[in-house]
Amino acid sequence: MAWVTGHQLRLYNSLGRLTEDFTPSADVVGLYSCGPTVYAYQHLGNMRPYVFADTLRRSLRWKGIAVRHVINITDVGHAVADSDTGEDKLELAAERERRSVDEIAEFYTKDWLAALTALNVQPADEYPRASAYVDQMIEFAKVLEDKGYTYQVPSGLYFDTSKSPGYGQLALLDLAGQRETGRVEHVEGRKHNSDFALWRAEEPGVRRIMRWNSPWGWGAPGWHLECSVMSMALLGDHFDIHTGGVDHRELHHVNEIAQSEAFLADDRPWVRYWLHNEWVLLDAQKIAKSAGHTLRLADLVESGYHPMAYRLFLLGGHYRSQLDFTTTAMDAAQATLRRLIARVAPLRPLPRVETLDEARALADGTGDQAALAYVEAIDAAITNDLATPRLLATLQDALRDPEVSTAGLRVVVAAADALLGLRLGDLEASEVDQRRTPEDLAPQEVAAIERLIAERTQARKERNWARADEIRDELDALGVQVTDTPAGPTWQLR
Ligand code: AMP
Ligand code: ZN
Numbered sequence: 343m344a345w346v347t348g349h350q351l352r353l354y355n356s357l358g359r360l361t362e363d364f365t366p367s368a369d370v371v372g373l374y375s376c377g378p379t380v381y382a383y384q385h386l387g388n389m390r391p392y393v394f395a396d397t398l399r400r401s402l403r404w405k406g407i408a409v410r411h412v413i414n415i416t417d418v419g420h421a422v423a424d425s426d427t428g429e430d431k432l433e434l435a436a437e438r439e440r441r442s443v444d445e446i447a448e449f450y451t452k453d454w455l456a457a458l459t460a461l462n463v464q465p466a467d468e469y470p471r472a473s474a475y476v477d478q479m480i481e482f483a484k485v486l487e488d489k490g491y492t493y494q495v496p497s498g499l500y501f502d503t504s505k506s507p508g509y510g511q512l513a514l515l516d517l518a519g520q521r522e523t524g525r526v527e528h529v530e531g532r533k534h535n536s537d538f539a540l541w542r543a544e545e546p547g548v549r550r551i552m553r554w555n556s557p558w559g560w561g562a563p564g565w566h567l568e569c570s571v572m573s574m575a576l577l578g579d580h581f582d583i584h585t586g587g588v589d590h591r592e593l594h595h596v597n598e599i600a601q602s603e604a605f606l607a608d609d610r611p612w613v614r615y616w617l618h619n620e621w622v623l624l625d626a627q628k629i630a631k632s633a634g635h636t637l638r639l640a641d642l643v644e645s646g647y648h649p650m651a652y653r654l655f656l657l658g659g660h661y662r663s664q665l666d667f668t669t670t671a672m673d674a675a676q677a678t679l680r681r682l683i684a685r686v687a688p689l690r691p692l693p694r695v696e697t698l699d700e701a702r703a704l705a706d707g708t709g710d711q712a713a714l715a716y717v718e719a720i721d722a723a724i725t726n727d728l729a730t731p732r733l734l735a736t737l738q739d740a741l742r743d744p745e746v747s748t749a750g751l752r753v754v755v756a757a758a759d760a761l762l763g764l765r766l767g768d769l770e771a772s773e774v775d776q777r778r779t780p781e782d783l784a785p786q787e788v789a790a791i792e793r794l795i796a797e798r799t800q801a802r803k804e805r806n807w808a809r810a811d812e813i814r815d816e817l818d819a820l821g822v823q824v825t826d827t828p829a830g831p832t833w834q835l836r
Contacts, residue, residue: 348698348718348727353398354662356591356616357512359705361727364615372406372581374573377469378415378589380450385636386667387622387629388551389457394462394619394661395585395655396729400761406697406793412576413466414569417447417574418473418552418562419810430562433551438454443551447471449811457639461761472568475553479563479571480556482542482605487557491604494542495531499558502801504534506600510730512616535588539564539595566597570605578605581613587771588618605719642672644834648774650764651676657730657762678772680725682764685741689748692756692767697703702759705750712748716740724761725747733761765812778812783835791822795831798824 351364375395378384402409417432436443457608458465483499486492491505503509515536543561546548553560575579586595595616621628629637642652655675664788685805686692695701698721705714716736723732726814737758740746746754759766783791798813816834817824822832 344698348405348721351401351725352378352727353615353617355614356595357611357614357617359429359514362615366407367580367614367815369583371402371583372577372774373409373411373583373585374569374577374581375411375413375584376455376464376569376586376594377413377415378450379431380447380454381597382450382458383432383636383638383640384450384454385629385638386642389461389626389639389652390622390656390661390665391585391587391619392458392463393461393656394617397657397661397728397730397761398583398585399464400419400616401728403556404698404721404724404761406699410468410572410577411464411466412470414572415447415469415471416565417443417450417451417471418476419581423659430552437553440805444698445465445807446813450830454646457649460639460643460685462650462711462765464763467646470572470576472572474564475568475572476563478575479567481695482567482571482601483563484557485600486540488769489604489607491601493533494558495529496543497529497531497545498539498543498561498564499533500537500791501540501597501604502527502533503538503600508602509536509600510596512599513596515592537647538566540601552776556681566594566601569594570598571600576751577726579608579612580610582619583615585617585619586698588620591618597681616799616819617661618663621696622665623668624667626666629658637667640823647672647676648679648769650681650769650774654734654764657734657764660731661728665810679764680771680774682741682766683769683774687771689752689755690767693761695753695756697760701753701760704753704756708749710753711748711752712745713740713747713754714744716746716754720754720757720761724827724835730762733758737762762775765814791817792831793825794822795824796835799831801824 352361353364354361362511373395375391378388395411395413399411400410418430431444432443435446439446441449450588466672483492486501487499491502492499493502494500509515540563541556541558543559544553550562552562554562573584599612606612623629624637637650639652643649650673654673655671656665658675693704695704698717701717702714702816705717711779719736721735723729723736726732737755740754755766794813794817798810798817801809801813814824821835822833823835
């Protein structure tokens with residue numbers, strides 16, 4: 343086919359659990375990635391799905407395939423513990439932090455987007471917010487109801503999974519087994535344990551903060567509904583690739599598929615390729631939000647690591663392998679990054695490369711056969727289900743290879759970084775190495791910071807949260823990080 347150059351792009355499809363050739367079904371490939379629930383800071387593990395999706399996106403671009411990327415923002419409907427009933431994660435956070443749900447969502451969305459920028463993740467084309475699509479979700483559920491896929495119980499409207507042929511195929515679900523095991527919450531009137539809520543009705547006597555009226559009474563949409571509705575609204579009924587963390591392969595994506603295929607009823611798979619990233623582990627456990635303190639990218643930066651070192655740490659493992667997060671591994675990543683920057687800095691400026699064709703043409707232009715071979719090796723690595731560890735090794739080989747000319751090496755480094763996104767073309771060694779400390783500031787700068795912090799403390803005392811946040815943003819812009827301790831606020835420079 344005309345669009346294929348070099349090696350065929352091959353991806354591991356969770357649907358069928360096989361590595362398959364990737365063939366786009368349209369001129370612009372639709373890519374949907376399940377996004378964050380914005381009720382708390384995203385931890386380091388949470389960042390892996392987006393670095394992974396970014397790698398996928400860069401790889402498609404590398405093969406000359408245009409992409410439209412959508413990442414949703416869950417600001418409603420996600421009940422505690424991923425269940426269908428109980429309080430909403432956002433409403434709980436709003437209570438805890440004494441802020442409105444809108445403020446909570448806004449604050450954590452901004453923080454997440456800033457982390458993505460720091461990690462050099464290319465912005466998605468759309469970041470739909472679930473709360474803006476509730477009307478469409480109700481319409482979607484009505485269609486399912488008309489088609490006879492649903493039933494109503496006191497806690498809401500449920501999807502009857504026994505009516506969905508092939509339910510659970512993505513998860514290789516043994517439905518009979520699942521019905522027997524007891525590890526499922528009890529929902530009054532639910533027919534099968536695998537049935538899930540399309541609409542979560544308000545419990546009697548409980549008035550939710552985020553509530554909508556629906557044919558099934560006041561309440562909020564079920565969590566799974568949003569991704570089906572928003573992806574179809576923004577990418578069309580069918581699209582090519584859906585990504586998320588490996589947990590979604592077992593439940594969330596299973597339910598998305600069931601309701602979407604019931605809705606479309608066109609005897610075609612809803613989405614063709616399902617890709618899932620594995621966990622980042624901390625002390626052999628999945629990093630999680632609920633364990634008290636959440637380890638964030640900002641914590642790493644505060645400890646002197648550059649965000650690109652974390653990106654390098656992630657790319658050093660294949661996306662389908664679990665990764666152990668340790669200080670030793672981060673130190674190694676930071677050292678590797680430092681050495682990489684020192685080695686490539688003298689080669690700058692690097693040429694602009696995004697695609698294999700561009701890299702080949704440039705390498706051809708240098709007449710350097712060794713460089714051309716490295717470009718092909720880079721292509722072989724990335725097309726092999728995004729083998730970033732091999733790609734990194736190939737880059738290191740090229741940097742050590744005396745056969746490669748300087749002009750050729752420029753092309754190889756630019757080509758590798760089109761896929762790795764490590765900012766090899768512009769990251770300064772000094773950025774990676776140095777942390778500013780308050781000692782680096784002039785006394786009047788320190789005084790200005792202290793004044794802002796005092797003003798913020800006052801604003802918080804007066805419960806003027808908006809002003810307090812405004813000041814925090816101002817401090818943020820100055821590179822000042824404030825930590826509130828029982829003894830009062832302390833600050834550091836990032
Ligand atoms: P959440 O905001 O909890 O819905 O998580 C956002 C995304 O991060 C989902 O795709 C999760 O599967 C993924 N995720 C959560 N924890 C980890 C982890 N420790 N390692 C890798 N991915 C994770
Ligand atoms: Zn989703």
